[in-house]
Amino acid sequence: MASDEQGAGSATATAPRAAAPPRARRRSRVHGAALAVLLVGFALTAAASVTTNVIYNRNENRLLALRVNDAGAAIAGAIPSIETPLASADELAQATGGDTRQFDRYMAAALKLHAGAVSGSLWALSPGHVALMAKVGVAPEIAADRALASTFFTRTARSGLLGSMIVTGPTGERIGYAYAPKGSSYLVYEETSLNPSRRAPVASDSSFANLHYAIYFGRREAPADLLATDEAQLPITGRRASVSVPFGTGSFLLVMTPGASLGGTFFADLKWIVLGLGLLITLGAAWLVERLVRRRAAAEAIAGERDAAAREVVRLYDEQRHIAETLQHALLPESIPPLPGVEIGARYLPGVRGMDIGGDWYDVVGIDDDRFLLVVGDVSGRGLRAATVMAELRYSIRAYLAGGDSPAGILTKLTQLHDLESDGHFATVLLALADQRMRTLTIANAGHLNPLLLADGACRSIATVVGAPVGVSTPLPYSELEVDLPPYATFVAFTDGLVERRGQLIDESLAELTSMINAEHGSLGELLDNVVVHAGAYGSDDDTAILGVRWLN
Amino acid sequence: MAELGEGGVTANLEMTEGGAPCIAIAGELDFSNAEGVRTVVDEALANDPEELVFDLEKLSFMDSSGIAVLVHASNHARVLLRRPTPIVLRVIEVTGLTGTFTVAE
Numbered sequence: 001m002a003s004d005e006q007g008a009g010s011a012t013a014t015a016p017r018a019a020a021p022p023r024a025r026r027r028s029r030v031h032g033a034a035l036a037v038l039l040v041g042f043a044l045t046a047a048a049s050v051t052t053n054v055i056y057n058r059n060e061n062r063l064l065a066l067r068v069n070d071a072g073a074a075i076a077g078a079i080p081s082i083e084t085p086l087a088s089a090d091e092l093a094q095a096t097g098g099d100t101r102q103f104d105r106y107m108a109a110a111l112k113l114h115a116g117a118v119s120g121s122l123w124a125l126s127p128g129h130v131a132l133m134a135k136v137g138v139a140p141e142i143a144a145d146r147a148l149a150s151t152f153f154t155r156t157a158r159s160g161l162l163g164s165m166i167v168t169g170p171t172g173e174r175i176g177y178a179y180a181p182k183g184s185s186y187l188v189y190e191e192t193s194l195n196p197s198r199r200a201p202v203a204s205d206s207s208f209a210n211l212h213y214a215i216y217f218g219r220r221e222a223p224a225d226l227l228a229t230d231e232a233q234l235p236i237t238g239r240r241a242s243v244s245v246p247f248g249t250g251s252f253l254l255v256m257t258p259g260a261s262l263g264g265t266f267f268a269d270l271k272w273i274v275l276g277l278g279l280l281i282t283l284g285a286a287w288l289v290e291r292l293v294r295r296r297a298a299a300e301a302i303a304g305e306r307d308a309a310a311r312e313v314v315r316l317y318d319e320q321r322h323i324a325e326t327l328q329h330a331l332l333p334e335s336i337p338p339l340p341g342v343e344i345g346a347r348y349l350p351g352v353r354g355m356d357i358g359g360d361w362y363d364v365v366g367i368d369d370d371r372f373l374l375v376v377g378d379v380s381g382r383g384l385r386a387a388t389v390m391a392e393l394r395y396s397i398r399a400y401l402a403g404g405d406s407p408a409g410i411l412t413k414l415t416q417l418h419d420l421e422s423d424g425h426f427a428t429v430l431l432a433l434a435d436q437r438m439r440t441l442t443i444a445n446a447g448h449l450n451p452l453l454l455a456d457g458a459c460r461s462i463a464t465v466v467g468a469p470v471g472v473s474t475p476l477p478y479s480e481l482e483v484d485l486p487p488y489a490t491f492v493a494f495t496d497g498l499v500e501r502r503g504q505l506i507d508e509s510l511a512e513l514t515s516m517i518n519a520e521h522g523s524l525g526e527l528l529d530n531v532v533v534h535a536g537a538y539g540s541d542d543d544t545a546i547l548g549v550r551w552l553n
Numbered sequence: 554m555a556e557l558g559e560g561g562v563t564a565n566l567e568m569t570e571g572g573a574p575c576i577a578i579a580g581e582l583d584f585s586n587a588e589g590v591r592t593v594v595d596e597a598l599a600n601d602p603e604e605l606v607f608d609l610e611k612l613s614f615m616d617s618s619g620i621a622v623l624v625h626a627s628n629h630a631r632v633l634l635r636r637p638t639p640i641v642l643r644v645i646e647v648t649g650l651t652g653t654f655t656v657a658e
Contacts, residue, residue: 378617380584380616380618380620381587382584420624420625421625421628424621425621426617426620428649445649446649447648447649447650448649450647466646466648466649467649468650468652469620469624469650471624472624472627472650472653473628474652474653496617500616500644502581502613502614503613503614503640504640505639505640506643506644506647507643541583
């Protein structure tokens, strides 16, 4: 029990020490599964973010196109507000036969209504010639270039639509609007001043407040044709949309760019939100996977280390056992001398759990042609000290036997030689002197288990007179028992490891052994083997020595 | 009073004034733990008592190493085994030590 717990204890103590370095190495790198999650996560996040951005851009472009069209329509809607006063003034001129005073009065009022208008004039049209009849406000700049005026006015009158152009004169640039209904002999002309910087911010309360713009005269984005803008840097780049707005005989080009996200800042930021969340989720998932993988790897590593440690313990254990057994066998008789008329066999079973060498032994010593001594002994405890006591006793017995002592005499002398207090061990010793001629066994017993005799098909225990074990001082002398040997008798002596079982009376296991041998009809070797198997089945943790002698007649 | 909790055996030493020291051994006494019990026995023998009592009511198993501890005690004091279980008593008998100890029920 104790040795079992100690064994487990030492196993867990060695395992972490032996296994620490490989585990530390494993910790330093990220596992493939986590990397895969990371890569797939990054890819998915990037794809989602890009898709969000594409959708956002498409949406922004669509919104911008709608707004530009709205703005274009607003500009186109301004045509009547310019054209109508000019048409009215022309009608007035036709109706009054070119009355300049009436024109002046009407035009002065009309100019006030048109922001930026600085000059209004009435022109007489005749084929190949135009003539200024009247003017309101400053002098029209176009008047300085008669050829230009003639071309512009003639073309305008022919179209019957509102004509417009940028006029450059000594005072700067102006937009000139001309109108003459078809068939009229008068043309009304208005000039509005142009801001030299062309800068005109969008009113902050306008529905176009979140847009920047540039309006060009004509169809090109030429700086010279710029009419108004709220941008410092032209031409407009980046996200932009343009629309050409027909305006009388000509057209304006409106270019716009959003000042802020048209769909709202949330949608503008959505790709970053998607990117951020995606990265977070990816990192989280990768971390989780890495943790799981590591935990599993650690568990496997620990299991592996535990297995390795267990194997190492088993190996060391086996090695120690092997050493102990080698030593034990060295102290047992190398071979049993062949004796006439008998067959002798012996078995030695090392304890199941004991790593220390045991103190069990057997011996067979020939005396003369007729006699030999059988010895079975067991030194209490284990370890080298016990083995030394065993060797001492074994050779002392041989010496006393050679000196002619009887079995009981030998035991008495052993007791004088050996003492528990000085040696720390006592020993049970069974001595049986066989006499072939007399066909008797003379047995003396020092605290040892009684031997068995199988004869006439029955196995019985030989009831010896049990004295105290060797090493225990006792006033009682050892007695001998003489047993007659029937033909073909088998004598079996053993140490307590064979029958000593926890939780069972020794008499019960002795009875089991006796009935087992009783049923045995094979050779001596088979009998001893079966006794060993029988003992092994009960897994005694003590060592066991068994000696068997069979008479051949 | 001493206690030993090693490998399935406990040995409690009780010293009573005027009376014999008593060691109650419980569990399974074998070669793996006999040395510890022997230490307790030596402690009890330190005062050179005339008699040493072992209460073996709860001792379910004892091997030759355990017997050696009892024999060691008997070399220094009269040993009284109180209430030994049949298994333990039988082990003492077959080892030829019935005369070495006094057994009390």
